[in-house]
């Protein structure tokens with residue numbers, strides 16, 4: 001049993017460009033704990049001038065200041081917990097703090113850089129690495145991803161759903177069995193056999209999480225997300241199974257309702273969040289109190305889910321995320337206060353072991369049989385029934401093994417059954433009689449090679465020598481034949497490898513469609529997503545998106561939007577990086593192939609050397625040939641060297657592969673986000689337009705400024721300067737959450753005065769399309785103009 005208090009860490013988020021730092025200091029020296037001191041000027045708004053400052057001091061296991069990087073956070077906070085989980089204990093890491101303080105960044109990671117990946121992907125990588133190294137046990141790993149929003153649970157890993165709202169995901173409910181164990185109905189446990197599969201699942205969940213979020217329900221800040229890694233292990237043949245789970249929890253924002261200043265629907269949400277965080281706090285207070293028998297886990301879904309993983313039987317760790325700019329100082333203080341209460345709880349983690357019932361039955365059956373046998377022997381009650389044919393055969397086998405065993409200490413164990421014991425004696429007696437009377441057949445079978453020399457007969461020796469010579473010749477012929485066949489096979493394999501290892505394996509598994517960005521619709525067909533050969537349901541959501549269904553006007557507006565979107569730089573950067581990594585991995589793959597064939601060649605040389613020496617030994621036997629061969633030794637050393645470099649390169653290759661995978665997933669996510677942002681923006685534009693149709697000068701015309709026409713023409717020559725009509729989209733807007741518009745007939749005239757009129761089509765949907773686009777473009781231009789000034 002491991003006993004210790006919950007570890008509580010603090011992480012300070014780097015200040016934004018326009019943020020002003022509050023006054024704080026970090027002191028690392030004090031008796032292993034770090035302390036954080038926050039100074040707040042006395043509230044001047046109260047009406048009296050008071051220059052006295054107030055300071056608050058909080059202790060943490062360690063405080064990670066603004067510049068702390070993700071790898072350091074993982075090494076110090078998550079790695080020790082992951083180690084415990086691998087050893088069979090439960091673990092929980094939860095991030096607590098106000099919205100925007102870096103909880104998601106810490107738990108999942110940033111969406112831009114590979115180096116920004118957070119605790120979840122790093123932990124997965126670490127756990128699978130460790131499992132691979134340990135061959136003494138059989139491990140099984142599963143993951144689950146639960147989102148709790150307004151006291152309802154949703155399964156983020158549901159592969160069938162193409163959710164566009166949170167409510168589309170399967171609802172998870174809590175069930176309690178008669179032993180008061182909690183079961184989560186409808187939460188899928190997906191098996192992940194390697195890091196790649198687990199990462200795909202994480203991204204599937206994250207994408208579901210992102211898609212389900214709308215501006216009205218900023219679910220990520222108002223819901224709790226629990227990513228759980230379940231590990232079970234068993235030693236081969238053992239009946240004991242160890243199960244452990246690691247919860248990585250991204251809690252809802254801890255900000256107070258008063259501050260958010262919301263009402264209506266949002267207030268209900270805020271109440272729920274605060275309520276569930278309040279219940280979490282209550283559970284934590286109860287856990288911290290000694291002799292408290294009732295812990296109010298049942299009050300909220302989250303505390304019920306984490307019931308066996310918060311304090312008590314678990315290694316629990318909390319990360320308090322702090323946004324230390326002036327405006328957020330009071331929230332940071334309340335986060336620290338909560339952390340101090342959490343730090344009082346003691347954990348008593350115990351190993352989660354249970355017995356595999358099937359193996360247990362086998363063991364118990366054997367034990368029962370042994371006991372029965374023993375009982376009969378002791379009570380003197382002999383069994384009179386005949387031994388079955390099967391039992392006799394088993395005994396014969398046992399006797400044979402016993403006789404063949406050279407170990408003088410070996411025993412013949414047939415249990416306490418007198419019938420069996422008697423049978424063994426009789427059988428042995430028969431064998432002995434047989435061996436003395438017959439032509440020593442049995443003995444000669446067991447005579448070892450060294451005893452050969454004891455055969456004195458010269459005639460026999462000559463015969464044997466002849467036979468040996470004959471066999472040697474046969475062997476030589478066979479070896480030559482084998483060599484030829486092997487070479488053929490190797491050549492074929494090498495050719496296959498050369499064409500497949502680099503191109504197929506790499507390009508298939510890492511396929512990146514870097515050039516796939518010309519056509520606007522292909523931007524979201526996300527070919528890469530289909531190319532992944534992984535067995536995991538890979539982001540099925542991506543293909544759900546509009547695909548080719550966007551109208552032309554909408555597509556063009558999207559192109560403009562994309563160009564101006566802040567994330568486009570990230571996508572470009574990542575693309576460049578991906579290209580670079582892809583080239584690197586390709587080059588490495590080629591090198592690996594070279595080394596592999598070099599090793600094969602060296603092995604071939606050794607075989608040749610063997611054959612030569614064997615042939616030489618047959619034609620002119622001499623002592624030397626049996627001795628150490630320096631040439632062979634040198635070849636072996638060369639092979640070892642090559643193997644070493646192969647291993648190093650292979651590890652790098654594997655690392656690059658993971659990085660490429662990760663980058664691709666990040667890019668997919670950013671692209672999805674961009675499209676979502678666009679959809680939201682587009683629908684808002686359309687709505688604004690309907691509300692404020694002031695730009696329309698007559699029922700059928702719209703006023704557009706000349707510089708704007710120019711940019712429109714520059715932007716597109718076919719859809720605005722010529723007459724084109726695209727059939728309206730059949731898919732009703734809103735049905736799949738993607739807004740679609742038809743492309744209208746539209747003619748531009750050469751501007752004659754300061755403003756130009758564009759005739760509208762009369763089709764309200766089409767007109768909305770034109771107007772929305774025009775306004776969108778105008779806004780972007782205005783914004784740009786402002787920025788340039």
Ligand code: ADP
Nearest residue numbers: 013014098099100101102103104105106110221
């Ligand atoms: P939360 O989940 O607490 O609401 P986020 O993790 O979404 O907050 O963080 C808000 C923003 O701040 C994100 O854009 C994130 O990338 C950025 N951020 C948070 N922590 C860090 C950090 N330690 N370093 C760099 N950027 C950070």
Ligand code: MG
Nearest residue numbers: 103104220221
């Ligand atoms: Mg978040």
